[in-house]
Amino acid sequence: MAPGPHIVLIADDDRLVRESLGDAFDAFGWEVRIADCGTSAIQVLERQRLDLLVSDVDMPDMTGFQLLNWVRCHVPPQPPVVLMSARADAALGRTAIAEGAVTLLAKPVEVARMKSVLATLFH
Template structure:
C-alpha cells in the first residue's frame, strides 16, 4: 500500500548503495544536506540488511557490485519489503541491453556515471512525486 507523504524532504528515506566510496559519499553529500534521511551501503548484502530494519522510500543502486548486482539487490529488497519502492539505477554502462533490463525490473530510471548533481536530484524529486504525491 502506498502512503501519501508530505512534500517535506525530511519525511523521505533514501538508501544509497554503491561499492565505489567516492560515488556513495558524493550522493550522500547531495541528499543529506537537502534534508533527506540517507542510509549508505557498500554492497548488495549490506543494502538488503538495511532494508530489513529501516523504512525506505527510494533506492539508488549501482548496477555492478561485487556481490549482488543492483538488479538482484532491488529484487531482494522488494521481496523483503512486500511493497513497490522506486529505484534509480546508476552505472557507467548504459548500453541498450542494460536499459532494457532496468525497464524490465520496473526501475524509475537508469542514470549514467559520472553522475551529474542536477540530473540525480531531478530524478529523485520526480520519482518521489510519482510514487508518493499522487
C-alpha cells in the same frame, strides 16, 4: 509518504560515489543511509522503511538487478529503485526498466539529473 524527511539508501561499492551522492541527498534535505554492497543494503532494508533505493548495477557480492529482485520479493511496499552504472547504455536502461527500476543513470551521476528524477518521483 510519511511526514518528515525522505530516507534514501545508497548502495555502491565505491566510497567516493557513496560520499558524493550522500552529500547531494543531504543537501536536498534527505536522510541518507549507505551500504557498500548488496548484502549490507539488504540488512538496512530489513531494518528500516525507505523512500528510495539508489543502487550500483555492478557490486562484488550481487548485482543491482539481484538487489532489485530481492526488494520486489521482500519489501512491501517497494520503494522506487534507481539503478546506476558506469557502463550505462540504452540496452541496459531498457533492462533496468523492464526489471522494475525507475530509471538507469550513467555514472558519474550528475546532481541535476538526480534532482530531476526526484522531482518526477516526489512531486
